[in-house]
Amino acid sequence: MKLLFMQKFPALFALAMTLAVSSPMQAHAAKLNFQAVDKNGNAMSDVVVYATPIGMPLPPSEKTEATISQNDMQFSPYVTAIHTGSQVKFPNYDKMEHHVKSFSAAKEFEIKTYERGVVPPPVIFDKPGIVIVYCLLHNWMRAYVLVLDTPYFVKTDQSGTAMLDKLPEGNYEVKAWHPNMGSIKPPLSQTVKVSDQSAPVKWQFDFVPAPRKSK
Numbered sequence: 001m002k003l004l005f006m007q008k009f010p011a012l013f014a015l016a017m018t019l020a021v022s023s024p025m026q027a028h029a030a031k032l033n034f035q036a037v038d039k040n041g042n043a044m045s046d047v048v049v050y051a052t053p054i055g056m057p058l059p060p061s062e063k064t065e066a067t068i069s070q071n072d073m074q075f076s077p078y079v080t081a082i083h084t085g086s087q088v089k090f091p092n093y094d095k096m097e098h099h100v101k102s103f104s105a106a107k108e109f110e111i112k113t114y115e116r117g118v119v120p121p122p123v124i125f126d127k128p129g130i131v132i133v134y135c136l137l138h139n140w141m142r143a144y145v146l147v148l149d150t151p152y153f154v155k156t157d158q159s160g161t162a163m164l165d166k167l168p169e170g171n172y173e174v175k176a177w178h179p180n181m182g183s184i185k186p187p188l189s190q191t192v193k194v195s196d197q198s199a200p201v202k203w204q205f206d207f208v209p210a211p212r213k214s215k
Protein backbone atom coordinates (compact mmCIF):
# COMPACT_ATOMS: atom_id res chain seq x y z
CA MET A 1 0.00 0.00 0.00
CA LYS A 2 2.74 2.39 1.04
CA LEU A 3 4.86 1.37 -1.91
CA LEU A 4 1.97 1.99 -4.25
CA PHE A 5 1.43 5.49 -2.81
CA MET A 6 5.13 6.23 -3.16
CA GLN A 7 5.15 5.12 -6.81
CA LYS A 8 2.00 6.95 -7.75
CA PHE A 9 2.71 10.21 -5.94
CA PRO A 10 6.47 10.48 -5.46
CA ALA A 11 6.37 14.23 -4.81
CA LEU A 12 3.64 13.93 -2.19
CA PHE A 13 5.43 11.04 -0.54
CA ALA A 14 8.65 13.07 -0.32
CA LEU A 15 6.74 15.99 1.21
CA ALA A 16 5.07 13.70 3.76
CA MET A 17 8.46 12.32 4.78
CA THR A 18 9.94 15.81 5.12
CA LEU A 19 7.04 16.93 7.30
CA ALA A 20 7.33 13.81 9.47
CA VAL A 21 11.03 14.44 10.04
CA SER A 22 10.84 18.19 10.67
CA SER A 23 7.61 18.19 12.66
CA PRO A 24 8.00 20.32 15.82
CA MET A 25 6.15 17.56 17.71
CA GLN A 26 9.26 15.45 17.34
CA ALA A 27 11.78 18.16 18.24
CA HIS A 28 13.46 17.51 21.55
CA ALA A 29 12.40 20.06 24.16
CA ALA A 30 14.77 21.50 26.74
CA LYS A 31 14.76 23.82 29.75
CA LEU A 32 16.47 27.16 30.10
CA ASN A 33 17.07 28.88 33.44
CA PHE A 34 17.55 32.62 33.92
CA GLN A 35 19.03 34.77 36.65
CA ALA A 36 18.65 38.56 36.65
CA VAL A 37 20.59 40.95 38.87
CA ASP A 38 20.84 44.72 39.08
CA LYS A 39 23.89 46.97 38.91
CA ASN A 40 24.86 45.97 42.46
CA GLY A 41 24.36 42.24 41.93
CA ASN A 42 21.01 42.07 43.76
CA ALA A 43 18.22 39.83 42.46
CA MET A 44 15.80 41.59 40.12
CA SER A 45 12.15 40.60 39.88
CA ASP A 46 9.64 41.62 37.20
CA VAL A 47 12.16 41.06 34.41
CA VAL A 48 10.49 39.62 31.32
CA VAL A 49 12.74 37.18 29.47
CA TYR A 50 11.64 36.12 26.00
CA ALA A 51 13.17 33.83 23.42
CA THR A 52 12.75 34.02 19.65
CA PRO A 53 13.95 31.01 17.63
CA ILE A 54 16.62 31.64 15.01
CA GLY A 55 16.15 29.66 11.79
CA MET A 56 13.08 27.87 13.14
CA PRO A 57 9.47 28.97 12.74
CA LEU A 58 7.47 30.27 15.69
CA PRO A 59 4.68 27.90 16.74
CA PRO A 60 1.19 29.01 15.71
CA SER A 61 -0.21 31.87 17.77
CA GLU A 62 -2.13 30.82 20.85
CA LYS A 63 -4.56 33.40 22.09
CA THR A 64 -4.62 33.54 25.84
CA GLU A 65 -6.32 35.62 28.49
CA ALA A 66 -4.67 37.61 31.27
CA THR A 67 -6.05 39.67 34.14
CA ILE A 68 -4.72 42.93 35.55
CA SER A 69 -6.86 43.81 38.54
CA GLN A 70 -7.16 47.02 40.51
CA ASN A 71 -6.46 46.14 44.09
CA ASP A 72 -5.39 48.29 47.07
CA MET A 73 -4.93 51.31 44.80
CA GLN A 74 -2.54 49.48 42.48
CA PHE A 75 -2.67 47.50 39.27
CA SER A 76 -1.83 43.87 39.94
CA PRO A 77 0.31 42.37 38.56
CA TYR A 78 2.67 45.25 37.85
CA VAL A 79 4.15 43.51 34.78
CA THR A 80 2.32 41.20 32.39
CA ALA A 81 3.76 39.47 29.32
CA ILE A 82 1.32 38.15 26.72
CA HIS A 83 1.37 36.66 23.25
CA THR A 84 0.19 38.99 20.45
CA GLY A 85 -3.56 38.64 19.97
CA SER A 86 -4.26 37.89 23.63
CA GLN A 87 -6.87 39.69 25.66
CA VAL A 88 -6.63 41.27 29.10
CA LYS A 89 -9.40 41.88 31.63
CA PHE A 90 -9.22 44.82 34.05
CA PRO A 91 -11.53 44.03 37.00
CA ASN A 92 -11.88 46.61 39.77
CA TYR A 93 -11.74 44.98 43.25
CA ASP A 94 -11.31 48.24 45.15
CA LYS A 95 -13.84 50.26 47.11
CA MET A 96 -13.37 53.28 44.87
CA GLU A 97 -13.61 54.00 41.19
CA HIS A 98 -10.66 53.51 38.85
CA HIS A 99 -9.86 54.24 35.26
CA VAL A 100 -7.61 52.61 32.63
CA LYS A 101 -5.73 54.53 29.95
CA SER A 102 -2.88 53.79 27.53
CA PHE A 103 -1.18 56.28 25.23
CA SER A 104 1.20 53.61 23.84
CA ALA A 105 1.49 53.11 20.07
CA ALA A 106 1.20 49.31 20.40
CA LYS A 107 -2.25 49.71 21.96
CA GLU A 108 -3.98 52.98 22.64
CA PHE A 109 -7.16 52.54 24.64
CA GLU A 110 -9.26 53.88 27.46
CA ILE A 111 -11.72 52.34 29.91
CA LYS A 112 -13.62 55.21 31.46
CA THR A 113 -14.07 55.40 35.24
CA TYR A 114 -15.79 52.32 36.67
CA GLU A 115 -16.78 51.00 40.08
CA ARG A 116 -15.93 48.08 42.33
CA GLY A 117 -16.98 44.69 41.01
CA VAL A 118 -17.19 45.85 37.41
CA VAL A 119 -15.26 43.83 34.81
CA PRO A 120 -15.23 45.84 31.58
CA PRO A 121 -15.01 43.96 28.25
CA PRO A 122 -11.45 42.63 27.77
CA VAL A 123 -8.93 44.60 25.73
CA ILE A 124 -7.30 42.76 22.81
CA PHE A 125 -3.58 43.46 22.30
CA ASP A 126 -3.12 42.79 18.60
CA LYS A 127 0.32 44.35 17.99
CA PRO A 128 3.68 43.54 19.59
CA GLY A 129 5.21 46.24 21.79
CA ILE A 130 5.29 47.81 25.21
CA VAL A 131 2.06 49.18 26.61
CA ILE A 132 2.05 51.40 29.69
CA VAL A 133 -1.26 51.42 31.52
CA TYR A 134 -2.33 54.32 33.73
CA CYS A 135 -5.26 55.21 35.94
CA LEU A 136 -5.86 58.90 35.39
CA LEU A 137 -7.57 59.21 38.80
CA HIS A 138 -4.49 58.00 40.74
CA ASN A 139 -1.27 59.19 39.19
CA TRP A 140 1.00 56.56 40.84
CA MET A 141 -0.97 53.64 39.41
CA ARG A 142 0.89 52.01 36.56
CA ALA A 143 1.05 48.61 34.90
CA TYR A 144 3.17 47.35 32.03
CA VAL A 145 2.06 44.94 29.32
CA LEU A 146 4.73 43.45 27.08
CA VAL A 147 3.06 42.08 23.94
CA LEU A 148 5.28 39.50 22.26
CA ASP A 149 5.20 37.61 18.95
CA THR A 150 6.96 34.65 20.56
CA PRO A 151 5.10 32.36 22.98
CA TYR A 152 8.36 31.64 24.82
CA PHE A 153 8.42 34.17 27.66
CA VAL A 154 8.63 34.20 31.44
CA LYS A 155 8.96 36.72 34.30
CA THR A 156 11.54 36.59 37.08
CA ASP A 157 10.34 36.15 40.67
CA GLN A 158 11.62 37.72 43.91
CA SER A 159 14.78 35.60 43.68
CA GLY A 160 15.50 37.03 40.22
CA THR A 161 15.10 33.61 38.62
CA ALA A 162 12.81 32.19 35.98
CA MET A 163 12.69 29.12 33.78
CA LEU A 164 11.41 28.34 30.31
CA ASP A 165 10.71 24.70 29.61
CA LYS A 166 9.42 22.96 26.50
CA LEU A 167 11.78 24.99 24.34
CA PRO A 168 12.55 23.05 21.15
CA GLU A 169 16.32 22.63 20.93
CA GLY A 170 18.09 25.13 18.71
CA ASN A 171 19.39 28.69 18.65
CA TYR A 172 17.46 31.58 20.13
CA GLU A 173 17.76 35.30 20.44
CA VAL A 174 16.93 35.81 24.12
CA LYS A 175 16.02 39.24 25.47
CA ALA A 176 15.48 40.62 28.94
CA TRP A 177 13.43 43.70 29.73
CA HIS A 178 12.49 45.49 32.95
CA PRO A 179 9.68 48.09 33.25
CA ASN A 180 12.17 50.80 34.25
CA MET A 181 13.52 50.56 30.68
CA GLY A 182 10.08 51.53 29.37
CA SER A 183 9.98 51.63 25.61
CA ILE A 184 13.10 53.79 25.38
CA LYS A 185 16.00 51.58 26.47
CA PRO A 186 16.48 48.50 24.30
CA PRO A 187 16.22 45.16 26.14
CA LEU A 188 19.39 43.19 26.94
CA SER A 189 20.05 40.51 24.34
CA GLN A 190 22.02 37.26 24.02
CA THR A 191 22.16 34.46 21.47
CA VAL A 192 21.70 31.14 23.26
CA LYS A 193 21.98 27.58 22.02
CA VAL A 194 19.28 25.60 23.79
CA SER A 195 19.98 21.95 24.54
CA ASP A 196 19.90 19.58 27.52
CA GLN A 197 23.25 20.98 28.59
CA SER A 198 22.37 24.67 28.42
CA ALA A 199 23.90 26.66 31.27
CA PRO A 200 21.69 29.20 33.10
CA VAL A 201 21.50 32.51 31.26
CA LYS A 202 22.64 35.43 33.42
CA TRP A 203 21.62 39.04 33.02
CA GLN A 204 23.12 42.04 34.76
CA PHE A 205 21.31 45.33 34.28
CA ASP A 206 23.19 48.64 34.50
CA PHE A 207 20.71 50.23 36.92
CA VAL A 208 18.97 49.62 40.24
CA PRO A 209 15.19 49.28 39.85
CA ALA A 210 13.22 52.24 41.15
CA PRO A 211 10.80 51.34 43.95
CA ARG A 212 7.26 51.06 42.68
CA LYS A 213 5.31 54.25 43.33
CA SER A 214 2.38 54.02 45.71
CA LYS A 215 -0.21 56.30 47.30
Ligand SMILES: [Cu+2]
Pocket residue numbers: 097098099135136137138141
Ligand atom coordinates in the same frame (compact mmCIF):
# COMPACT_ATOMS: atom_id res chain seq x y z
CU1 LIG B 1 -7.17 54.43 40.10
